[in-house]
Amino acid sequence: MKKLKYIIxxxxxxxxxxxxxxxxxxxxxxxxxxxxxxGSWSLNSxxxxxxxxxxxxxxxxxxxxxxxYPYREAKLTLNTxxxxxxxxxxxxxxxxxxxxxxxxxxxxxxxxxxxxxMTLTSGTTTDQITIGKYGLLDQGQLLLTVKKYQVGSKGExxxxxxxxxxxxxxx
Amino acid sequence: MKRIYKLSLIASFCLIGIxxxxxxxxxxxxxxxxxxxxEDEVVLEIDLAGSSLAGKEPYIWAFGPGDxxxxxxxxxxxxxxxxxxxxxxxxxYIFVGTTFYNKGxxxxxxxxxxxLVKTKDGGIQSEDYTPTKFSPILFVPTLFRNFPLxxxxxxxxxxxxxxxxxxxxxxxxxxxxxxxxRILDAAGQxxxxxxxxxxxxxxKDGSFGYTFLPEILFGIPEGKIVNxxxxxxxxxxxxxNGATVPYTTEEAEVVFLDLK
Numbered sequence: 001m002k003k004l005k006y007i008i009x010x011x012x013x014x015x016x017x018x019x020x021x022x023x024x025x026x027x028x029x030x031x032x033x034x035x036x037x038x039g040s041w042s043l044n045s046x047x048x049x050x051x052x053x054x055x056x057x058x059x060x061x062x063x064x065x066x067x068x069y070p071y072r073e074a075k076l077t078l079n080t081x082x083x084x085x086x087x088x089x090x091x092x093x094x095x096x097x098x099x100x101x102x103x104x105x106x107x108x109x110x111x112x113x114x115x116x117x118m119t120l121t122s123g124t125t126t127d128q129i130t131i132g133k134y135g136l137l138d139q140g141q142l143l144l145t146v147k148k149y150q151v152g153s154k155g156e157x158x159x160x161x162x163x164x165x166x167x168x169x170x171x
Numbered sequence: 172m173k174r175i176y177k178l179s180l181i182a183s184f185c186l187i188g189i190x191x192x193x194x195x196x197x198x199x200x201x202x203x204x205x206x207x208x209x210e211d212e213v214v215l216e217i218d219l220a221g222s223s224l225a226g227k228e229p230y231i232w233a234f235g236p237g238d239x240x241x242x243x244x245x246x247x248x249x250x251x252x253x254x255x256x257x258x259x260x261x262x263x264y265i266f267v268g269t270t271f272y273n274k275g276x277x278x279x280x281x282x283x284x285x286x287l288v289k290t291k292d293g294g295i296q297s298e299d300y301t302p303t304k305f306s307p308i309l310f311v312p313t314l315f316r317n318f319p320l321x322x323x324x325x326x327x328x329x330x331x332x333x334x335x336x337x338x339x340x341x342x343x344x345x346x347x348x349x350x351x352x353r354i355l356d357a358a359g360q361x362x363x364x365x366x367x368x369x370x371x372x373x374x375k376d377g378s379f380g381y382t383f384l385p386e387i388l389f390g391i392p393e394g395k396i397v398n399x400x401x402x403x404x405x406x407x408x409x410x411x412n413g414a415t416v417p418y419t420t421e422e423a424e425v426v427f428l429d430l431k
Contacts, residue, residue, distance in 0.1 A: 048318075048327055049319075050319035050320055050321075052320050056310070058310035058320075059310060060316070063318055063319075063329050068382055068383075069387065148323065148431070149430060149431045150205075150206075151429075152204055152212075153213070153214035160319070161322060161430065163327075
């Protein structure tokens, strides 16, 4: 019986000694979203989303607007500082509908490492835009969404409509 | 003598008519939200300044899906019909459609919200106003449909006709070809020119549609606020003799909201 105890103890010690710490795979450098956004972009498609219908699970939630007007003439340029912070922007609409108030000025984001909202500013005028999925940036695409809210009697805001602007990197 | 008597009688009736018309006050109002379901809380704000109701305590008289619970006696409106003072001649009234009309949502959806403002004794009243219809809570397929359901004058608007959802034989069987659209400001005045005969496109689901940006189609001047779009579809239908004749549906409308 005593022998058996020693054997079990020995097996446990050997088992523990044979454990080796697994090396975790390197997840790579953090995604540089601002750097990826830098550059010239051409508007490729425009999709209108009925957020009110989507929320209520109604049918008919999107309409493609790209070919309705010459949206593809819109070009966006985003510049950054040397240390990869947002700086200036310009947008030329051509014959596309002017879906933003501004054509040039400065752009900022809510968080430089993981931006969700982008603000275009010139003087006292601003445009607030939501930045879409970062994964699209890897494919040379940039999704910018202009959201529209219905304001209730107590000032509460309900998202009812989104206009999604898909840009592709211009070379 | 008889003739003079008749003429004076007619004149008196005309005078009574004109006086009654003159007593109908024109007031300013806003409804928040601009589009609502029977279950949404709605705030109706009125401004009586400059009208014959200025300085008076206003009461609501509402109709559309039937009489509201406030419509008890024209000459003695109840306290529940009284507006709440905001400041000077500005007043507000808050309601939820289902309790206001004491009806189920399904009895109210699609019906207009109509109201007038009056003094308690009904001695002075405003004109009738119908800002909008009650929106559905659940999706109900109908002859007319707009996309998106909540929109502003600055966003693309799609208008659809689905002939499967109508009880009218002519609406079911006519061959649609185009749409007529006009846009109106809050005073009901035409903004830009009415667009007639705009070509519609057959959709995958069999409906017909037309998509446009109001500010481009109508050249809305900068800063001009547009209240609604009114539209009807046109085409041809066979008459009783088998002849092809023009046909236009009834009108439908979309209210533009001040989206932020």
